[in-house]
Amino acid sequence: MSSFRAALIGTGAIARSHATALQRETDVELVAAADIRPEAVATFGETYGIAHLYTDVESLLREQHPDLVHICTPPHTHCELSVQCLEAGAWVLCEKPLAGSLAELDVIEAAEARSGTYCSSVYQWRFGNGAQHLKTLIDRGELGRPLLGTCQITWYRDDAYYAVPWRGSWQSELGGCTMIHGIHAIDLLLWLYGPWREVSAKIGTLDHDIEVEDVSLALIAFENGALATITNSVVSPRQRSTLRFDFQAATVELEHLYNYRNEDWRYTLPESSQRTADLARWQDLPPETGRSLLGNQVAQLLAAKRRGERPPTSGEGARRALEFIASLYKSAMTGQIVERGSIRPGDPFYEAMNGLGSDGESVA
Numbered sequence: 001m002s003s004f005r006a007a008l009i010g011t012g013a014i015a016r017s018h019a020t021a022l023q024r025e026t027d028v029e030l031v032a033a034a035d036i037r038p039e040a041v042a043t044f045g046e047t048y049g050i051a052h053l054y055t056d057v058e059s060l061l062r063e064q065h066p067d068l069v070h071i072c073t074p075p076h077t078h079c080e081l082s083v084q085c086l087e088a089g090a091w092v093l094c095e096k097p098l099a100g101s102l103a104e105l106d107v108i109e110a111a112e113a114r115s116g117t118y119c120s121s122v123y124q125w126r127f128g129n130g131a132q133h134l135k136t137l138i139d140r141g142e143l144g145r146p147l148l149g150t151c152q153i154t155w156y157r158d159d160a161y162y163a164v165p166w167r168g169s170w171q172s173e174l175g176g177c178t179m180i181h182g183i184h185a186i187d188l189l190l191w192l193y194g195p196w197r198e199v200s201a202k203i204g205t206l207d208h209d210i211e212v213e214d215v216s217l218a219l220i221a222f223e224n225g226a227l228a229t230i231t232n233s234v235v236s237p238r239q240r241s242t243l244r245f246d247f248q249a250a251t252v253e254l255e256h257l258y259n260y261r262n263e264d265w266r267y268t269l270p271e272s273s274q275r276t277a278d279l280a281r282w283q284d285l286p287p288e289t290g291r292s293l294l295g296n297q298v299a300q301l302l303a304a305k306r307r308g309e310r311p312p313t314s315g316e317g318a319r320r321a322l323e324f325i326a327s328l329y330k331s332a333m334t335g336q337i338v339e340r341g342s343i344r345p346g347d348p349f350y351e352a353m354n355g356l357g358s359d360g361e362s363v364a
């Protein structure tokens, strides 16, 4: 099997997980890395044994011609870097959030169409065994219809976390706990439950000196009739990610913090149910791969690349969560119930997640 040449842009905290995930795979070689901080890329290159190190992305793309680029830079750089890499002929896996608006997503999709390459967003919660297994059961109709979803992403971030210059502002972080932390659960819920119809939401900045929200609450109605709530918080000292999916045939619960394992999933039948054999089968998750959730996503992306197919978290698979988040913010900032598909070019929330013009004036 021929080997893909991969490169990594941004060699800060999360880049370590990407390097580990890439170096675990046999059909890809991490050949290059770039960071605007020379000392960061030098240390990173030494740690992971990367041959070609750069402080500018253009030279990396021109000299190394990577087949795949992982973008691990701060959020406000994602759209421009993604387009640059796509146009150089590379497939992209970009950290979340992939884009700061639906307008930026359209720019990325236009670059995909011009270049014939694909840009995926990191949404690693979709790729663990438990989520993949549940999706298979849902698609086979084994659990009946989804009825209710309750997702509580109650995390804690202190002032030191928000002291990093790019955090806490709409311009550089592109959103608060909904966009940055809750996005994994949002992507998972929407992927499992199918098309959503409308959302109403509240956001607040309750305990940090930041522009973006540190709490958000959303109420969602799905086209299939299911209802769900999502709580996102970075003000919750006892941190937990508690997700509960109630189907006609069973309740499925996932309780963890950032990275779930097989044992974090629990299936429960109604007391009156006779389906104990089915329950045993549902609860019998496939053996773990030994990869992280991100590692599973990278493995699926490489498989899609080998087949030349659009990867699952690109295109509509990337847009779904971002359109929902734009709608959540619009609902919270205008007091309206927002329908899926209603934010189009010309709507201020199409241009920016907070519905503000480039002059910072509200145009909502």
Ligand SMILES: NC(=O)c1ccc[n+]([C@@H]2O[C@H](COP(=O)([O-])OP(=O)(O)OC[C@H]3O[C@@H](n4cnc5c(N)ncnc54)[C@H](O)[C@@H]3O)[C@@H](O)[C@H]2O)c1
Pocket: 009, 010, 011, 012, 013, 014, 015, 034, 035, 036, 037, 040, 057, 072, 073, 074, 075, 077, 095, 096, 097, 122, 124, 180
């Ligand atoms: N998927 C997850 O669970 C997860 C977890 C943490 C962070 N993230 C995301 O990963 C991204 C990076 O977060 P982090 O915590 O690693 O940040 P970080 O600040 O630790 O690292 C970012 C790096 O990018 C470099 N950089 C900035 N602009 C650049 C440019 N134009 N070109 C090249 N390098 C540039 C910086 O010098 C820095 O080394 C963010 O979007 C964040 O939301 C995702």
